[in-house]
Amino acid sequence: MGRQRRHFNGPCLRDGSRRVNASGPRNSLFPVARTMPSGNTLTIATAPDPGKRCSRCVLPSSYPGIRFDSAGVCSHCLAHTPVRYRGPVDLKRHILEASSRARAREHCLVLLSGGRDSSYLLYYLSKVLGVRTLAYFADTGFVPPHAHGNIHRIVDALGVELAVERSGTLTRCFRPHLRAWMRRPTAASSGILCIGCKLAYHRGALRCASTRGIGVMADGWTRFEGGEYKRALMKSPRVAADALAMALGYAREIAHNPRLILNARCVGAQIMEYAYLLTPYERRRLRRAGIIKLSPFSWYLRWNEPEVVARISDLGWQPHRIARSSWRGDCILSPLRSFIYKQILGFNDMDDAYSSLVRDGQMSREEALERVERESEYDEAVLREPCEIAGVDFGDFLAAVRRGRRMHERST
Numbered sequence: 439m440g441r442q443r444r445h446f447n448g449p450c451l452r453d454g455s456r457r458v459n460a461s462g463p464r465n466s467l468f469p470v471a472r473t474m475p476s477g478n479t480l481t482i483a484t485a486p487d488p489g490k491r492c493s494r495c496v497l498p499s500s501y502p503g504i505r506f507d508s509a510g511v512c513s514h515c516l517a518h519t520p521v522r523y524r525g526p527v528d529l530k531r532h533i534l535e536a537s538s539r540a541r542a543r544e545h546c547l548v549l550l551s552g553g554r555d556s557s558y559l560l561y562y563l564s565k566v567l568g569v570r571t572l573a574y575f576a577d578t579g580f581v582p583p584h585a586h587g588n589i590h591r592i593v594d595a596l597g598v599e600l601a602v603e604r605s606g607t608l609t610r611c612f613r614p615h616l617r618a619w620m621r622r623p624t625a626a627s628s629g630i631l632c633i634g635c636k637l638a639y640h641r642g643a644l645r646c647a648s649t650r651g652i653g654v655m656a657d658g659w660t661r662f663e664g665g666e667y668k669r670a671l672m673k674s675p676r677v678a679a680d681a682l683a684m685a686l687g688y689a690r691e692i693a694h695n696p697r698l699i700l701n702a703r704c705v706g707a708q709i710m711e712y713a714y715l716l717t718p719y720e721r722r723r724l725r726r727a728g729i730i731k732l733s734p735f736s737w738y739l740r741w742n743e744p745e746v747v748a749r750i751s752d753l754g755w756q757p758h759r760i761a762r763s764s765w766r767g768d769c770i771l772s773p774l775r776s777f778i779y780k781q782i783l784g785f786n787d788m789d790d791a792y793s794s795l796v797r798d799g800q801m802s803r804e805e806a807l808e809r810v811e812r813e814s815e816y817d818e819a820v821l822r823e824p825c826e827i828a829g830v831d832f833g834d835f836l837a838a839v840r841r842g843r844r845m846h847e848r849s850t
């Protein structure tokens with residue numbers, strides 16, 4: 439089948455991104471070395487000490503809610519049980535059964551971001567399982583050029599049709615959200631910087647699948663991504679119910695920093711995104727549309743990093759030019775968020791994800807430690823870009839992060 443590429447025939451929002459070439463003063467606020475050359479950029483700051491690490495994985499003692507036994511093994515390692523994946527035969531049967539009731543020619547819509555996991559998922563479903571797929575890409579305005587290139591190289595190589603939809607929500611909200619966050623820069627509230635992304639992908643994909651009569655949606659989420667600490671930071675300890683604890687924690691952040699909700703249009707996006715993440719809203723919409731949503735790497739397929747990188751590299755997929763990890767290279771805000779967590783908490787998603795891979799037997803503890811160190815160093819150019827888009831002085835951003843670190847240290 440010849441590849442076709444077309445824009446999805448649904449509501450298509452204008453991309454409102456505004457790129458401001460604010461050069462701003464270079465960072466002189468962090469007292470630590472920023473002179474490690476890395477291509478044309480500089481390493482700008484070292485993170486605080488996250489505390490003693492688990493003797494089996496690499497989670498630190500500052501990880502929310504963590505406990506250690508007398509041998510120094512963390513509660514996450516002690517509670518770990520190996521996952522029994524259902525396997526590719528079950529996955530294919532599930533997709534074909536669910537799609538048999540739908541009217542589309544394609545069996546499955548794949549949410550493609552240009553990152554490594556969704557690229558591999560598209561390859562696996564279309565080439566290994568022989569499932570007829572449609573790739574769906576939501577352009578949030580923050581997708582770096584190499585990820586755009588990856589998307590087109592992958593669909594070209596696989597002969598898969600690509601539906602593209604633009605969403606202006608993230609570009610519209612990032613600037614006011616970043617400025618508001620800098621007034622009281624907590625790790626818990628930094629999630630607001632990405633408001634609009636999940637909404638663009640998941641709501642857009644559902645609309646696309648529904649319009650075209652596709653019965654199955656699949657995303658590249660893996661069970662190794664971690665991030666539990668972000669929810670723990672946000673949750674109010676006063677209630678047990680997950681969604682209510684998150685809502686109360688969010689209300690606490692707003693009470694401390696009302697600027698987070700001063701922009702009415704962005705508040706609407708916040709409410710919609712939290713509804714998507716925390717309530718049955720999406721499940722109800724999927725049920726009404728007769729669509730099932732799968733994350734094959736959660737229950738069916740064991741995700742394996744060397745296999746993933748090798749297969750997609752064969753298809754022309756390329757990592758970010760200067761980022762040090764092949765992970766999450768599909769959004770220019772991802773390094774900014776990771777940097778914020780690392781600088782305020784002393785750890786971030788890398789510690790979480792690589793600890794999961796140690797438990798899964800895919801990585802030694804030594805390799806995890808080495809990669810956490812190496813991949814958590816951030817090049818200035820990577821961090822400057824989103825600040826420039828928001829028209830925020832990079833020095834002011836770094837000063838806010840440093841203030842966030844002091845606030846966190848005082849609170850612990």
Ligand SMILES: [Zn+2]
Binds near residue numbers: 512
């Ligand atoms: Zn552990």
